[in-house]
Amino acid sequence: TQLLEQSPQFLSIQEGENLTVYCNSSSVFSSLQWYRQEPGEGPVLLVTVVTGGEVKKLKRLTFQFGDARKDSSLHITAAQPGDTGLYLCAGGVGGAQKLVFGQGTRLTINP
Amino acid sequence: EAQVTQNPRYLITVTGKKLTVTCSQNMNHEYMSWYRQDPGLGLRQIYYSMNVEVTDKGDVPEGYKVSRKEKRNFPLILESPSPNQTSLYFCASSRPNTNSPLHFGNGTRLTVT
Numbered sequence: 001t002q003l004l005e006q007s008p009q010f011l012s013i014q015e016g017e018n019l020t021v022y023c024n025s026s027s028v029f030s031s032l033q034w035y036r037q038e039p040g041e042g043p044v045l046l047v048t049v050v051t052g053g054e055v056k057k058l059k060r061l062t063f064q065f066g067d068a069r070k071d072s073s074l075h076i077t078a079a080q081p082g083d084t085g086l087y088l089c090a091g092g093v094g095g096a097q098k099l100v101f102g103q104g105t106r107l108t109i110n111p
Numbered sequence: 112e113a114q115v116t117q118n119p120r121y122l123i124t125v126t127g128k129k130l131t132v133t134c135s136q137n138m139n140h141e142y143m144s145w146y147r148q149d150p151g152l153g154l155r156q157i158y159y160s161m162n163v164e165v166t167d168k169g170d171v172p173e174g175y176k177v178s179r180k181e182k183r184n185f186p187l188i189l190e191s192p193s194p195n196q197t198s199l200y201f202c203a204s205s206r207p208n209t210n211s212p213l214h215f216g217n218g219t220r221l222t223v224t
Contacts, residue, residue: 009151031210042115042201042215043154050210088153092210099213101146101154 003027004091006102013079014110021074021087021105029091032065032072033099037086079109113138117202117216124192125224132187132219134202140214142207143185144169145177147198148218154201160185161207192223 005024013019023032031050035043047056049065049072056063060083062075076083086106090099115136124130136143144159146169156169160179174196176188185204189196199220203213 006153033212035213041217042203043213044215045212048210048212090154090213098159099156103151103153 004089004100004102006087006089006105008105009103010106010108012108012110015081016078019076019079019107021089021107022071023073023089023091023102024071025091026070027091028069029093029100030069031092032069033090033092034063034072034074035088035090037088037104043086043088079107081109081111083107084109113214115202115204115214115216117200117219119219120217121220123222123224126193127191130189130192130221132189132200132202132221134185134187134216135183136185136202136204136214137183138204138214139182140204140206141182142211143179143202143204144213145175145185145187146201146203147171148201149198157187157200192221194223197221197223 007022033048034046037043047063052067052069054065060077064073086104088104089102118133141162145157146154148154155171157175158169158177160166163182166177179185199218201218202216205211205213
C-alpha cells in the first residue's frame with residue numbers, strides 16, 4: 001500500500017509569516033496534486049505537478065515535486081487569513097485514475 | 112455551472128437501517144469515486160467507477176455498495192449501517208487520467224447511532 005505522510009498535521013501562525021508543508025513517501029508517484037478544503041466544502045484542486053523537480057507558483061504559493069517524484073512541498077509566503085484551511089496532497093498511481101491522499105495539514109493563519 | 116451534487120448533506124440514522132447517498136455530476140466525466148474522510152486519516156477511497164457498469168473496490172469497501180447505471184449518477188449504498196461508518200463522505204468525478212483534477216461534492220455528514 002502506498003502512503004503519503006504530510007507534515008505538520010497542524011500549523012497555526014501569524015499573518016505575514018512564511019510556512020512550508022511537506023508531503024513524503026517511499027513510493028514513486030506519476031503525479032502529485034495539492035488540494036485545499038474549507039469547512040463544509042469538498043477539496044478544490046490547487047495544482048498538479050508531474051515532472052521530477054518541477055516547480056509551480058500560484059501567487060504566494062510555491063509547489064515543488066521532488067526530483068525522484070517521491071515527495072512534494074507547498075511553501076506559502078506572507079501568509080494571509082484567507083489561506084486558512086485543510087491542505088491535502090494526493091499522489092497519482094499508475095495509468096488509471098487512482099489517487100492516494102495524505103492525512104492533511106490543517107493551517108490556521110491568525111490576523 | 113459544472114458541479115458534483117451530493118444528497119443529503121446531513122444524515123442521522125440508526126444501526127441496520129439501509130440508506131443511500133446520491134451523487135450526480137454534470138460534466139460528462141467517465142470516472143467517479145467515493146471517499147470517506149476521518150480525522151487523522153485523510154481521504155480514503157471506498158469505491159470507484161471508470162465508466163458505466165464498471166465499478167471497483169477502493170481501499171475501504173467493506174459495508175458499502177455502489178452502482179453505475181448511468182454516466183452522471185453514482186449512488187453509495189449502506190445496506191446495514193454500523194456506528195463505525197459514521198464519517199464525512201465525498202463523491203468526486205474526473206476525466207479518466209491520473210493527472211486530471213478531481214471535482215468533489217460538498218460532502219455528506221453521516222451519523223449512525
